[in-house]
Structures are given as C-alpha cells and as structure tokens.
Amino acid sequence: MLPQLLEFKIKNFRSFYSEQVISFGDNAARSVTALFGANASGKSNTAKALNFFKTFISTSAIAGNVFNGIPLPVQFPNKPQYDPFLFKQDAYKEDSSFSIKFKHTDKIYIYAFSIDNDRITSEILKEQSNNSKKMKVVFKRDAERRLSDSAEKYGFGRKLVEKTRNETLLITKAREENNKYANIVFDLLSSVDVFLGEIPQQISYVMAFELFKKKPELKNQIIKLLNDADFSIRDFSFDETKGLNNQITVQTTTTHAVRDNERTVIGQQKLDFAQESMGTKKFFEIAAPIIEALDKGSTIYLDEFGAYLHPQLAAAVVEMFKSENINKSRAKLIINTHVPAILDKLAREDIVLVEKNLAEESVIIPLTDKSVRKDESFEKRYRQGIYGGVPIMSANLRL
Structure with missing residues (x-):
C-alpha cells in the first residue's frame, strides 16, 4: 500500500x-x-x-x-x-x-x-x-x-x-x-499529485501524453470512461512535435462516429481537440490522473x-x-x-x-x-x- x-x-x-x-x-x-x-x-x-x-x-x-x-x-x-x-x-x-x-x-x-x-x-x-x-x-x-x-x-x-x-x-x-x-x-x-486549475491546457495535454507513453493501457480505460460519461468520443490520438529548444507540442485529435439519415454508423470523423466543448476538455484533462490514482492507490x-x-x-x-x-x-x-x-x-x-x-x-x-x-x-x-x-x-x- x-x-x-x-x-x-x-x-x-x-x-x-x-x-x-x-x-x-x-x-x-x-x-x-x-x-x-x-x-x-x-x-x-x-x-x-x-x-x-x-x-x-x-x-x-x-x-x-x-x-x-x-x-x-x-x-x-x-x-x-x-x-x-x-x-x-x-x-x-x-x-x-x-x-x-x-x-x-x-x-x-x-x-x-x-x-x-x-x-x-x-x-x-x-x-x-x-x-x-x-x-x-x-x-x-x-x-x-x-x-x-x-x-x-x-x-x-x-x-x-x-x-x-x-x-x-x-x-x-x-x-x-x-x-x-x-x-x-x-x-x-x-x-501525491496536485493538478492546479490554472495550469495551461497545453501543459495538461503534455502531462497526459507522457502518462500514456508510460502506460499505453490507460487509453482504453479512458475511452470507456469518456463513453460512460456520454461524450461520444470513439478514440483519440496524440501527435508529438518538437520545436525550438526541444519544446514539445502535442496535437490532440478525437474520433467521432458519422451516421447516415437512418442514424447507422457509416464512418468516422476526426476533430482537432480545440473543437471539443470546454466540458469535454476539462474532463479529458482529469481522466488520466483519475484512472492512474485509482489504479495505483x-x-x-x-x-x-x-x-x-x-x-x-x-x-x-x-x-x-x-x-x-x-x-x-x-x-x-x-x-x-x-x-x-x-x-x-x-x-x-x-x-x-x-x-x-x-x-x-x-x-x-x-x-x-x-x-x-x-x-x-x-x-x-x-x-x-x-x-x-x-x-x-x-x-x-x-x-
């Protein structure tokens, strides 16, 4: 313990x-x-x-x-x-x-x-x-x-x-x-992990990305949690790039279902995370640390x-x-x-x-x-x- x-x-x-x-x-x-x-x-x-x-x-x-x-x-x-x-x-x-x-x-x-x-x-x-x-x-x-x-x-x-x-x-x-x-x-x-409310979102995404690199199995758990919370996100991905002074930039993309007129799923649509609602962004920021805390104790x-x-x-x-x-x-x-x-x-x-x-x-x-x-x-x-x-x-x- x-x-x-x-x-x-x-x-x-x-x-x-x-x-x-x-x-x-x-x-x-x-x-x-x-x-x-x-x-x-x-x-x-x-x-x-x-x-x-x-x-x-x-x-x-x-x-x-x-x-x-x-x-x-x-x-x-x-x-x-x-x-x-x-x-x-x-x-x-x-x-x-x-x-x-x-x-x-x-x-x-x-x-x-x-x-x-x-x-x-x-x-x-x-x-x-x-x-x-x-x-x-x-x-x-x-x-x-x-x-x-x-x-x-x-x-x-x-x-x-x-x-x-x-x-x-x-x-x-x-x-x-x-x-x-x-x-x-x-x-x-x-x-003990402390997540301050004033941390810029870009830093939050980098923290989540680093966590996923260490524990890739977290991804499926987070997708399930997002679905249980009715966010309709089928998948997500990170694209890491390094700029000047090796500064990391992380591009986050989410995947949603595309439906026909009968509401049958016929494909997928990727969204830049910036297009998601503020509530989705905030929940995503805390989802990874919540799951990790519950896993580790x-x-x-x-x-x-x-x-x-x-x-x-x-x-x-x-x-x-x-x-x-x-x-x-x-x-x-x-x-x-x-x-x-x-x-x-x-x-x-x-x-x-x-x-x-x-x-x-x-x-x-x-x-x-x-x-x-x-x-x-x-x-x-x-x-x-x-x-x-x-x-x-x-x-x-x-x-």
Whole structure:
C-alpha cells in the first residue's frame, strides 16, 4: 500500500496567516476530502501550498531558478520562494511554514519546514516509535544550521550540513545520498499529485501524453470512461512535435462516429481537440490522473473541481472514489469545488469549509466542528448558508 497522506498544515502563505490544518483522516476507508467555500476564500491556495511543498522539497538542492529549461518555484536565483500573507503588518518578516503528517508502511511520520526570503529557518522529521508509539525526533535543524543530538545517528549530521546550502532542505540533500528517511519522505511525495486549475491546457495535454507513453493501457480505460460519461468520443490520438529548444507540442485529435439519415454508423470523423466543448476538455484533462490514482492507490488533488462539468458528472467522479468495488486500491481524492450537488454524496467527515475572516485571513473549518448530524441534507443546508462557506451577497446584488 502506498503512503497515506493524513494531515497538512499551512502558516503565513498567500491567504493563510495563522496556522491552518486540513485533515484527510487516519481511516484508510475515508477516500474523499472536499473543500467548499466562496470565491476568493482561499480554496485554491491550499492546492498551491501542497504543490509548493512537494516542488520545493524536490528541487531545493538545485542551484538557480531553472532546471532542464523548466522554471522552478523561486523568486530569485538560489533563494526559496517566499509568498507570505500580505494583509497584516510585518507578516512579511515572519516565516512561512508547512507540515505534513503521513503513514508509511506501519509508522506515522511528520515532516515540516519553515522558510523566509533568504533561507531555511527550520526543518524537522519525526517518526513514530516502535514501542511507545510516541513521536521521536529523527533530525531537527534550526536557522543557524544547528542540529538535534539525534541527527548524526540517522544520517543528517554535520557532514551533510556542510554540503547543504542555506536555502536547501536537508531532506533533499540526503535524498542524493540515498538516505533511508529521505526516501520515505520522497515516497510520500511521489504518491501525491496536485493538478492546479490554472495550469495551461497545453501543459495538461503534455502531462497526459507522457502518462500514456508510460502506460499505453490507460487509453482504453479512458475511452470507456469518456463513453460512460456520454461524450461520444470513439478514440483519440496524440501527435508529438518538437520545436525550438526541444519544446514539445502535442496535437490532440478525437474520433467521432458519422451516421447516415437512418442514424447507422457509416464512418468516422476526426476533430482537432480545440473543437471539443470546454466540458469535454476539462474532463479529458482529469481522466488520466483519475484512472492512474485509482489504479495505483495514490492521492490526487484536483483544484477547481467541477468547473465546466455537469454536476451529475462531478458527482459520478466522487462516487468512483467512494465505491469499494471501483476504488479497491484505496486511492484518495482531494478537491476544492463550487458544486453543491456532490455534498449529499459525502459523509460529514469528508467536508471542509474555507472562509475569510474579518482580517481577510483564510481559515479552514471541518464540517464536524459545526455539530452537524450525520443524516442532514448537507446540500440543502449549505445552500441556505447554515454552515457558512458561501458568498455573502448584498441585497442589491440579489435583486
């Protein structure tokens, strides 16, 4: 079984100032976490935070701001990205912090780091003890590069620190030396995929194309899923070309049936994917990662889920992850969405609200914190604004 993502903490990043926690449940049977909130509440910033966490760990040991021609998430060469909360005095002088809790094999781990505009200010990895089940410190590093007493024992000693720049995480550098604990953290990273809503479509197609090259058997599964979703696509193909600087361009073509006046299929018609509807394009973008997640048992975070999709189709995707017959690998789906129609497909433990407080800070509120009954109509009460997480419109706007 792949590592399980249990909890993610964010502090002083974009619209989040005070520490906020998203719990994904410690029960393997819980397969969906759905974040609901008004526009500009901060839902997408949770996806961006998790994406930054993953990307920064993977790339912090790389000098400069470009790797293999791909811009890295840094503002200045050799400096970590620092994107603090902007609506509080002096928040830009404070650290941004991220922490993740996960299960790997039979143990629980917590890995966290903090950064400012110049360097790593703290980093820590904890592991569940074999005997007491308490969390022991594997290593801890502070802003002055001082280490915990335990660090040397587990391969995070002075020699590693001397090879590590101020803006590089020890866990990233230790990965280069095949450190056991670094490999555990990277196992978690490889089991979590984040798909941001703002990724250009061309990049999405390239990602799908690369996935099909690795796993050509996915194609038939996606065609079946497209047919089940009533998109009438009989087949699709990719044509890869390389331009200047080896930049990949992918031309996507879909195949539809051609019928005579009696509606009998007499041939096929190929369409450039640009001619398909926006809903078809959006569903196609997420189809491959959804199927791969269900196959591998990994975690997938879909930002702006349901945009351009019919509510029944969005609900069907959620039901796929909730179904024990389909989701046999115990894959996890994380979404942020504006589609209330899926609420009644969820348990109260699955639902998380994201709101802005009076200081314009995003806050995360599990629905279970609101003393909600299990048998409530979540969609009806959410639409009524009883739970919060909806726009507060003026009377003039409602007219």
